[in-house]
Amino acid sequence: MIGYSAPEKSHTLLFTVSVNHTLKVWSYERQQLLHVSDLMNQPPADSNTKTLIHPAPAQLLAIVTTTLSRNHLFYLVTYSPVSTGTFKFWIGHGDAEGRFSHLEDMYKEYIFDAMPPTASSIWIISDFRVTPVSKSKPGVQNMWILWKSNTSFKIQNLQFHIQTIPEAWNHWATSTTDTIHAFTGKVPSAPIFGDVTERWMEWIFYPERFPESVIEAALEIYEQHFSRALNIRTSRAMSLKARVGKIVASAVELQKTKDGSVNLEKFKHEVGLQWDRFVRLCVELDRQRGEALSLVYDPVMGYIWAVNADGLTALRECTETEMIVHNLAAPKELYQIMTDGTASTLGANMTSSDLSQAILLIRAAADLVSSIQTEDMEQCIIALQEETLEDPMASVNDRMWNLLERCITGKVPRHVLEKIDNTFMMLDRPENTIQAILSSIFSPKKEPGSSRLTDFGTRVLVKGAQEVININYTILFNLALLVTIATFPPDSQNKIMVNGEELFSQLVTYLKEYEILKWMARKSISMPEHLAPEDALSATLSALQMSDSQPISKAGSVLQLVLPHDLSLTHDSLSSTIRNFLASLELTHERGILDVASALIATNTTALATKFKKFLPNTPWGCYLKGRIDVKNGDHAKAVVLFKRAAGGLGFPLDKYPDVFMCDVIGEGEVHSFGSGMPQYYMHIARLFEECEGWGHVADFCRAALYTLRKEVRGCGPIICG
Numbered sequence: 266m267i268g269y270s271a272p273e274k275s276h277t278l279l280f281t282v283s284v285n286h287t288l289k290v291w292s293y294e295r296q297q298l299l300h301v302s303d304l305m306n307q308p309p310a311d312s313n314t315k316t317l318i319h320p321a322p323a324q325l326l327a328i329v330t331t332t333l334s335r336n337h338l339f340y341l342v343t344y345s346p347v348s349t350g351t352f353k354f355w356i357g358h359g360d361a362e363g364r365f366s367h368l369e370d371m372y373k374e375y376i377f378d379a380m381p382p383t384a385s386s387i388w389i390i391s392d393f394r395v396t397p398v399s400k401s402k403p404g405v406q407n408m409w410i411l412w413k414s415n416t417s418f419k420i421q422n423l424q425f426h427i428q429t430i431p432e433a434w435n436h437w438a439t440s441t442t443d444t445i446h447a448f449t450g451k452v453p454s455a456p457i458f459g460d461v462t463e464r465w466m467e468w469i470f471y472p473e474r475f476p477e478s479v480i481e482a483a484l485e486i487y488e489q490h491f492s493r494a495l496n497i498r499t500s501r502a503m504s505l506k507a508r509v510g511k512i513v514a515s516a517v518e519l520q521k522t523k524d525g526s527v528n529l530e531k532f533k534h535e536v537g538l539q540w541d542r543f544v545r546l547c548v549e550l551d552r553q554r555g556e557a558l559s560l561v562y563d564p565v566m567g568y569i570w571a572v573n574a575d576g577l578t579a580l581r582e583c584t585e586t587e588m589i590v591h592n593l594a595a596p597k598e599l600y601q602i603m604t605d606g607t608a609s610t611l612g613a614n615m616t617s618s619d620l621s622q623a624i625l626l627i628r629a630a631a632d633l634v635s636s637i638q639t640e641d642m643e644q645c646i647i648a649l650q651e652e653t654l655e656d657p658m659a660s661v662n663d664r665m666w667n668l669l670e671r672c673i674t675g676k677v678p679r680h681v682l683e684k685i686d687n688t689f690m691m692l693d694r695p696e697n698t699i700q701a702i703l704s705s706i707f708s709p710k711k712e713p714g715s716s717r718l719t720d721f722g723t724r725v726l727v728k729g730a731q732e733v734i735n736i737n738y739t740i741l742f743n744l745a746l747l748v749t750i751a752t753f754p755p756d757s758q759n760k761i762m763v764n765g766e767e768l769f770s771q772l773v774t775y776l777k778e779y780e781i782l783k784w785m786a787r788k789s790i791s792m793p794e795h796l797a798p799e800d801a802l803s804a805t806l807s808a809l810q811m812s813d814s815q816p817i818s819k820a821g822s823v824l825q826l827v828l829p830h831d832l833s834l835t836h837d838s839l840s841s842t843i844r845n846f847l848a849s850l851e852l853t854h855e856r857g858i859l860d861v862a863s864a865l866i867a868t869n870t871t872a873l874a875t876k877f878k879k880f881l882p883n884t885p886w887g888c889y890l891k892g893r894i895d896v897k898n899g900d901h902a903k904a905v906v907l908f909k910r911a912a913g914g915l916g917f918p919l920d921k922y923p924d925v926f927m928c929d930v931i932g933e934g935e936v937h938s939f940g941s942g943m944p945q946y947y948m949h950i951a952r953l954f955e956e957c958e959g960w961g962h963v964a965d966f967c968r969a970a971l972y973t974l975r976k977e978v979r980g981c982g983p984i985i986c987g
Contacts, residue, residue, distance in 0.1 A: 276292060276293070276294055276295075276364050276365065277292075277293035277294060278290055278291065278292065278293065278299075278365055279291040279292075279293055280326050280328075280341070282304060282318065282325045282326065282343075283318075284317050284318050284319075284320050285317060285318075286303055286304050286305070286307075286316055286317070286318055286345065286347075287301060287302070287303065287304065288300070288301070288302050288303065288304045288343060288368075289301050290365070290368065292365070299365060299367075300367060300368050302368065304318075304325070304343050304345050304353070305343070305345050305351055305353050306353060306370045306373065316347050318345075318346060318347075319346070323346065324344070324392045324393055324394075324559075325343060325344050325345075325346070326341065326342065326343055326344070327341075327342040327344075327393065327394065327395040328340070328341055328342075329341075329342070329395055329397075329406060329427065331397060331403045331404070333403065333404050333427060333428065336358055336359060337356055337357065337358065337359075338357040338358065338359040338363075338365055339357040340354065340355065340356060340357065340371075340427060341354070341355040341356075341357055341368065342354055342355075342395050342408075343355065344390070344393060346389075346390065348378075349378065349379050349380075349381055349388070349389075349390075350378070350379035350389075350390045351376060351377060351378050351379065352377040352379065353370065353377065354370075354371040354372060354377070354427075354430060355368045355369060355370060355371060356368070356369045356371055371430070372430060372431060375430075375431050375434075377430070377434055379410060380421075380435075380437060381412060382412055382419040382421060382439050383419075386414040386417070387414055388412045388413065388414050388419075389412070389413055389414075390410055390411065390412060390413075391411045391412070391413045391418070391557070391558075391559070392410075392411040392559045392560045393408065393409060393410045393411065393560070394408070394409045394560045394562050394569065395407070395408050395409075396409065396562045396567070396569060397567075398424060399567070404426045404427050404428060405424065405425070405426050405427075406424070406425060406426075406427060407422060407423070407424055407569075408422070408423045408424075408425065409421070409422055409560055409569055409580075410422075410423075411557055411559070411560050411571065413557065416552060416553060416555075416556040418556065418557040418571070419439055419440060420439070420440040420557075420560070420571060420580060421437045421438065421439050421440070422437070422438045422439075422440065422580075423436065423437050423438070424436075424606060436599075436602050438606070440580060441591050443728075443731075443732045444732065444735060444736065445471075445731055445732050445735040446471075446474050448544065448545075448548045460533070460536075461533065461536055461537045461540060462510060462513075462514065462536065462540065465540040465543075465544060466506065466509070466510060467787070468544070469509065469544065469547060470506055470789060471787050471789075472727075472731070472786070472787065472788075472789045472820065472821060472822035473724065473727070473728045473731065473821075473822070475547055475551055476551075477505060479547055479550045479551050479554065480505060480509065480547060481505065482550055483543060483546040483547045483550055484505075484508065484509055484512060484543075486546055487512065487513070487542070487543050487546055488512050491516050491539070491542065492512045492513065492515050492516040492539075509543075513536075513539050513540060513543050514536070514539075516539045517532060517535045517536050517539055519532055520532065553574065554573065554574050554575035554576065555573050555574070555575075555576065555578070556573060556574045557571045557572070557573055557578065558571075558572050558573065558574060559571075559572045560572070566834060566836060567836055568580070568581075568839060579725045579728075579729070579839060581729060581838075581839040581840045581843075582607075582608070582611060582838065582839075582840050583607075583611070583840065584611045584612055584705075584733055584736075584840050584843075584844060585607050585611050585612020585613060585614075585615065585705045586612065586702070586705050586706055586733075586736055586737055586740055587732075587733065587736050588603055588607055588611075588612075589620070589623055589624055589627055590627065590736050590739075590740070592624070593624060593627065593628045593631065595624075597621060600617045600620050600621055600624075601617045603620060604616060604617050604620055608838065608841070610835075610838060610841040610844070611838070611840055611841060611844070612705035613701055613702075613704040613705040613708060615701060615705065619698070619701050622692055622693065622695075622698040622701075623698055623701060623702050623705075625688055625691060625692060625698075626688070626692065626695060626698050626699065626702070626744070626747070627702070627740060627743070627744075628688075629684065629685050629688040629689075629747060630740075630743035630744050630746065630747040631743055632681060632684060632685075633677065633681060633685060633743065633746055633747055633750065634742075634743050634746060636677055636678055636681040637672065637673070637676055637677060638676065641672050641676045642672070644671055644672040645668070645671075645672040645673070645746060646742075648667070648668050648671050648672060649668070649742060649745060649746075649773075649776060650780065652664065652668070652773050652776070653773060653776050653777035653780045654777075654780070654879050654880070656883065661766040661767075661769060661770050662766055664769075665749050665752060665753060665765070665766065665769055666753065668746075668749050669749055669750065669753050669755075673746065673749065673750055673755075674755055675755075677750070677755070682750075682754070682755065685747070685750065685751070685761075686754070686761065689751060689761045689762070695751070695761075695762060696762065696763075696764060696768060699744060699748070699768055702740065702744070703771070703772075703775065706737050706740070706741070706775070707775065707848075717833050717834075718828070718832060718833065718834065722834060723821075723825060723828060724821070724825075725839070726828070726832075726834075726839070726842060726843060726846065727821065727822055727824045727825050727828070729839060729840065729843045730786065730824055730843045730846060730847060731786040731787075731822065731824070733840075733843055733844070733847065734779065734782045734783055734786050734847070735783070735786070737779060738776075738779040738780075738782070738783050741772055741775055741776050741779055742776065744772055745769060745772045745773065745776060748762060748765050748768050748769050748772060749765070749769060751765060752765025752766065752769065753765075774853065775853070777852075777853075777880075778852040778853050780880075781852050781858065781861070781880050782824075782847065782850070782852065784823075784876075784877070784880070785822060785823040785824045785827075785861065786822055786823075786824055787822070788822060788823045788873055788876075789820055789821070789822060790820070790821060790822065790823050790825075790826055790865075790868070790870055790873060791820050792820075792821055792825065792826060792868070823861070823864075823865070823873065826861075826864050826865070826868065827850060827860060827861055827864050827926075828846065829846070829849050832845070832846055832849065855882055855884055855886065855887070858880055858881060858882065858887075859881070859886050859887065859890060859926070859927060860926040860927070861877065861880075862874060862877055862878075862880075862881055862890045862894075863890065863926035863927045863929060863930045864926050864929075865877055866890065866893055866894060866897070866930045867926070867929040867930050869897075871894070871897045871898060874894045874897070875894055875898060878891055878894055884914065885910075885911040885912075885913065885914025885915045886911070886914070886915070886927075888907045888908075888910045888911040889907070889908065889911040889915060890930070891907045892904040892905075892907035892908045892911065893930060893953070895907065896953055896954070896957055896959075899957075901954070901957075901959050901962055905962055905965075908950045908966075912943065912946055912947070915939050915940070915946055916939075916940075916942060916943040916945075916946040916947075917940065917942075918940045919939060919940035935949055935952070942973075942977065943969075943970070943973040943977075944970040944971075944973050944974040944977070945970075947966045947967070947969045947970035947973065948966070948967070948970045950962075950966045951963045951966035951967045951970065954966065
């Protein structure tokens with residue numbers, strides 16, 4: 266049953282569905298039965314043959330309160346679980362006094378049968394919801410259907426106008442899971458190229474992939490059945506990551522061949538099998554906790570959620586690039602629907618023809634990459650990483666030739682090359698199509714947020730950002746290879762793409778940003794819990810802590826560390842907020858990269874800061890932060906070189922002074938040491954070495970400060986000590 270109160274609260278209606286497929290409408294005030302009909306408005310049938318509904322509680326009704334006519338009190342959606350499921354739409358009419366009078370079948374001639382997501386499994390509808398799209402579109406609604414097949418589930422969405430439901434009914438969109446968390450059964454080949462243990466450890470402990478409880482449970486099962494148990498005292502002293510590596514490795518023993526040498530190949534193979542076994546345990550346990558139970562709508566923010574057995578799943582609209590990647594095989598007839606269904610805040614607002622061209626290009630790039638063998642592809646990844654991390658020493662033309670010879674020439678099948686040629690012949694202007702794709706990735710239309718982020722909201726936002734980063738990075742990587750092969754096609758004297766060098770240089774610049782974002786997304790960091798003082802609930806709970814309690818430590822990705830404090834959720838669009846967040850990091854500029862490094866240094870995550878050094882530019886501020894990281898690592902000799910290299914830029918007046926993140930590293934009392942002359946700068950460096958008891962370097966920099974001060978007093982101008 267479901268209740269409904271009129272906006273003016275003059276009457277309340279109660280809707281009930283009986284097991285005999287009967288819909289009834291009751292008046293609460295008048296205590297009368299106002300309407301009786303079949304749930305699907307079917308004519309009365311023989312009681313012996315009438316289908317009965319299972320009496321278990323189920324979602325069979327939904328009410329839409331936004332109406333398009335003064336005579337319409339509401340719209341009612343009814344669902345019959347018979348067969349695969351059928352829906353019916355009704356108008357609730359009112360009398361002259363605004364009270365309910367009767368129900369009218371909106372579309373008597375139409376049968377709205379639900380369409381299961383796939384034909385290969387048996388699916389049943391577990392739940393459905395009807396929600397408004399936005400206040401600016403009063404007649405447009407979203408219908409959400411939760412389909413279940415055992416513990417698997419899929420969610421379908423239909424956007425329709427209440428007056429044109431038959432035309433929209435067949436245009437269902439099916440939700441997709443995050444590609445970054447999908448288990449393919451293959452050994453992950455990126456982003457590192459160590460042994461199989463390193464690769465699987467990186468995959469398992471990717472932030473937000475598995476909760477610790479799942480890994481702990483999988484480890485306990487594995488330890489009981491497949492491995493030798495660790496000493497209890499030793500086990501307690503080890504981190505979860507260390508225990509996983511130790512226990513899985515202990516299941517395999519080194520064996521020798523007949524000549525007495527170690528059989529490494531067999532050892533690697535058996536280690537790989539053990540990791541595959543452990544990972545499948547984690548995946549299966551996580552799949553069970555991810556079973557969807559129901560759908561929930563948040564009317565304040567306009568978000569829809571799936572309630573799982575042990576958690577929540579946020580449903581969000583795809584960004585334009587995500588929509589393209591997930592629909593590469595879609596027929597052309599759907600392109601206009603895809604374009605109409607993608608908000609302008611989620612991409613470049615491509616037209617149907619632009620979308621068609623973009624899909625052709627991205628599909629060709631994906632086919633190219635998938636045709637290259639794993640070993641050769643790892644060389645491509647390394648080569649493009651070098652392009653993004655190292656200052657170019659050769660021309661763009663030479664760098665593209667190097668990439669071509671290193672991992673493409675002779676490694677791409679001829680039929681794939683012919684397919685690429687045919688694709689470019691079908692494109693009007695491939696350069697414009699690539700620019701449209703780049704615009705879709707890098708041109709967010711910022712909308713003001715309406716609600717500040719909670720800790721839970723932060724996790725949801727970062728998890729969505731990880732998926733968007735993975736999709737966009739893959740597109741940029743694939744396009745870089747495609748542009749290379751189109752500019753210098755093998756066995757051809759003519760270029761397919763004329764200005765490929767310019768596009769390649771642009772793609773490498775954007776790839777550098779996404780190389781950093783991808784690194785941030787997959788690196789886990791432990792952060793103390795910061796309670797917002799204005800949050801009454803948090804303040805109350807914090808007051809209940811014991812006086813000697815320590816700050817709660819939580820794990821997240823580095824992305825969470827640099828989340829702007831003023832970032833707030835956009836109404837109706839989680840994906841728009843994600844795009845705004847990624848754009849706010851400004852990693853195409855020096856400032857954004859320096860902010861990330863500063864945040865890592867300020868939180869004393871020295872190991873991660875050391876790994877991040879490779880992204881820092883060789884500018885004065887970049888060298889200074891590299892030096893700060895080396896000081897924390899105890900490598901004072903390297904730090905001295907870097908501090909001296911930065912002196913020329915930081916001792917003189919600055920065009921730009923440190924922002925918030927860098928001030929946390931430098932210290933508010935030390936900001937005046939920059940841009941105020943060489944003596945001030947050298948004394949700042951001396952104080953840094955004093956803190957870590959590097960007395961020899963303290964003396965050296967104090968002498969340098971004194972020397973430059975004397976020179977400046979004598980009127981010689983600023984002096985840099987080498």
